Amino acid sequence: MLNLNAFVVGLLFGLGLIISGMTDPSKVIGFLDLAGAWDPSLAFVMGGAILVGAGAFTVAKKRQRSLLGAPMQLSSATELDKGLLIGSLIFGIGWGLSGFCPGPAVVSAAAGQPKAWIFVASMLAGMALYVMIDRRGK
Amino acid sequence: MNLSDFTHSAYIAGLLGGLLIGIAAALFVLLNGRIAGISGILAGLLQADKGDKTWRVLFLLGMAAAPYVYQIASDLPPVTIEAGTAQLIIAGLLVGLGTSYASGCTSGHGVCGISRGSIRSIAATLTFMMAGIITVYLTRHLIGL
Numbered sequence: 001m002l003n004l005n006a007f008v009v010g011l012l013f014g015l016g017l018i019i020s021g022m023t024d025p026s027k028v029i030g031f032l033d034l035a036g037a038w039d040p041s042l043a044f045v046m047g048g049a050i051l052v053g054a055g056a057f058t059v060a061k062k063r064q065r066s067l068l069g070a071p072m073q074l075s076s077a078t079e080l081d082k083g084l085l086i087g088s089l090i091f092g093i094g095w096g097l098s099g100f101c102p103g104p105a106v107v108s109a110a111a112g113q114p115k116a117w118i119f120v121a122s123m124l125a126g127m128a129l130y131v132m133i134d135r136r137g138k
Numbered sequence: 139m140n141l142s143d144f145t146h147s148a149y150i151a152g153l154l155g156g157l158l159i160g161i162a163a164a165l166f167v168l169l170n171g172r173i174a175g176i177s178g179i180l181a182g183l184l185q186a187d188k189g190d191k192t193w194r195v196l197f198l199l200g201m202a203a204a205p206y207v208y209q210i211a212s213d214l215p216p217v218t219i220e221a222g223t224a225q226l227i228i229a230g231l232l233v234g235l236g237t238s239y240a241s242g243c244t245s246g247h248g249v250c251g252i253s254r255g256s257i258r259s260i261a262a263t264l265t266f267m268m269a270g271i272i273t274v275y276l277t278r279h280l281i282g283l
Contacts, residue, residue, distance in 0.1 A: 012162035013163070013200070025221070032271050041149045044152035053163045056253070066170055067168050070170050087236045091269070098226055100229065101176075101245075125231060127184050
C-alpha cells in the first residue's frame with residue numbers, strides 16, 4: 001500500500017509540475033529574472049501547493065503514525081546551520097544557471113529531453129560526490 | 139491584464155499545477171508519513187546504508203510516467219532549455235551538491251517545509267530563491283550568457 005501510494009504521489013507530483021509550467025526551464029528563468037520581462041506566474045505554483053500542504057502538515061505534525069500506520073518522519077531540526085544556508089546558496093546558483101531543479105529535471109529527462117539527461121546525470125554525480133565527502137568526514 | 143487573460147493564462151495553470159503538487163505532498167505525508175522531497179528521494183538511492191529503496195524507485199517511476207499520462211489528454215507543453223552542455227553540467231553538479239548539503243530543494247523545503255512552518259525550510263527557500271535571482275541577473279544582464 002505504501003509503495004503503491006509512492007507511485008501515485010510521484011505521478012501526481014509530476015503531472016503538477018508539467019501543468020504548472022515548472023518543467024520549462026526558460027519559464028523558470030523568466031520567473032527568476034526580476035530585472036527582465038518578469039513572469040510571476042510560477043509564484044502561484046508554490047502558493048497553490050502550500051495552500052493544500054499547510055492543512056495536511058498541520059494534521060501530520062500532531063500524529064506519531066501516518067493513516068497507514070507508517071512512522072511519521074518529520075525533521076525536528078531548527079538550527080540554521082552552515083550546511084543549510086551554503087547548500088541552498090549553491091543550489092540556487094545551479095537553479096539560476098539552468099532553470100532546472102530536481103523534480104522538473106527528472107520529469108523532463110523521462111519525457112526524453114537529451115539536455116535534461118545531461119543535467120540529471122551531473123546532478124546525480126553531485127549527490128554521489130557529497131556522499132563520498134560526507135563518508136570521509138565521519 | 140483583464141480577467142479573461144488571467145483565466146486563460148499561465149496563472150491559472152500555475153495555480154492548478156501547484157494545487158496538484160500540494161495534494162501529492164499531502165497524500166505522501168498523511169499516508170506514508172514522509173516528505174515529498176525530490177532531491178532527498180534521489181539522494182537516498184545513492185546511499186548504501188539506506189535500506190528503503192523500493193518506495194523511492196516507485197515514486198520516481200510515477201514521476202517518470204507523468205509526461206506519458208499527460209500525453210493521453212494533450213500534447214506536452216513546449217520546453218526551451220537555453221543552457222548549453224557545459225552550463226548544464228556545472229549547474230547539475232551545483233544542484234546535486236547544494237541540495238545534499240541543504241537536505242532539500244524546491245519540493246522538500248519550498249513546498250513541504252514551508253507547509254509545516256519549518257524555520258529551516260523558510261530560510262533555505264529564501265536563500266535559494268535569492269541565489270537564483272542574482273545568478274539570472276548576472277548571467278542575463280551583466281555577462282549575457
